[in-house]
Amino acid sequence: MLQKKIILPVLYVLAYLLTIYVVVQYLIYKPSQSGMVSAKLKDASFPYEIWKLFFYPHIVLGIVALLIGAFQLTKRSRKNLKLHKKLGRIYGYSILLNVLIAPYIALYATGGTSSTIAFLVLDIFWLGTTAIGIKHIKDKNVESHRTWMLRSYAITFVFVTFRLVLGIVQLSIHAPSSFTFPTAVYLSIALNLILTEMYLKKRSRNIIQSFEEGA
Template sequence: MRSKKVILPVMYVLAYLLTFYVVIQYLIYKPSQAGMVSAKLQDASFPYAVWKLFFYPHILLGVAALLIGAYQLTNRSRRNPVLHKRLGRVYGIAILINVLVVPYIALYATGGTPSTIAFLVLDVFWLVTTVEGIRSIWSKKVLRHRQWMLRSYAITFVFVTFRIVLAAEQLLLPDMPFSLAFPIGVYVSIALNLAVTEWYLGQRRHHTGHSAKGVV
């Protein structure tokens, strides 16, 4: 499908760019040197030492899911069932652990309570889509598994989309407070990613239907 040939390379580029940024910003430098984190440190009650214990797993597991998920979507991955299965397990475990970490991170999200709620909503979407994908393959429903894991990766890719949407908000609406920009950015990213995913799945069903009609 032409759409896949366009979407996948774009996803790869964005995923690797974000990974490069995360490595530079949070592993080579300190999280405290990031603008949004340094702002949190202005609050004397912010538990930075404990927060880091949750933040690093969140970032590292998120990047792992982002990169593994991108590879899992390729035909090359499916041509190696053993590797596909092993990487799929790593992807699922990375997300399920991250789902447990996110609520604590969300408590200290930039933007206050509205942002906390938005990130918890994102966490629920992440959990539901991933669990449905896992349940489907356990039930040997391969097509359903692929559909739900694609939705799961759409939520994983919010890791990328959110930063693009937030940058666009800051550019177009520079006076918008973070208490609005952050939650709106999360909701828009979820909606956008899932909309593209459902469009792609619809295109695939349409293409498959036409191919089947052409078989004599």
């Protein structure tokens, strides 16, 4: 219980800090003023104007999924089932639309082909975990739905973790972006899912222990 009281506020703080950063960096200022995007502009063949048409929906939908997903994890959300279902649909559609948009963004990912592959792998995990979670709630399997939506949000949270891990990798290893970017993506996926599985395993043990004590 204590861990949950700590984890959720941390998730909220990180999610909102990233949201503020994205809004300031990409919506108030121009994307071209960001370091990673300005580097792309050095390539004369980079289709900046078309890329922006995909990039803006990508970050907006990512923020929607990030913030709604954090709220959906709370007991407050689950107490209002009507609101929970509505927000759940928005969460699901924001991911579906983003997965359709993301491959184009991935084609121009910093780091080249290796980064493109890494981000496509991320999209597969994102779509897969979310789709399984949705299937379980349609089958009225609430517990499995919660489990898979936690995994889905773990992938959504890569939106945050990636930036933290990338900074650590770049400071630790003097390597080209073709190595640091995909490495940060894979490490972020692994870290988020491992922590989620540890939480799920502990929750399962607590449920079994409570059942045995009450038997």
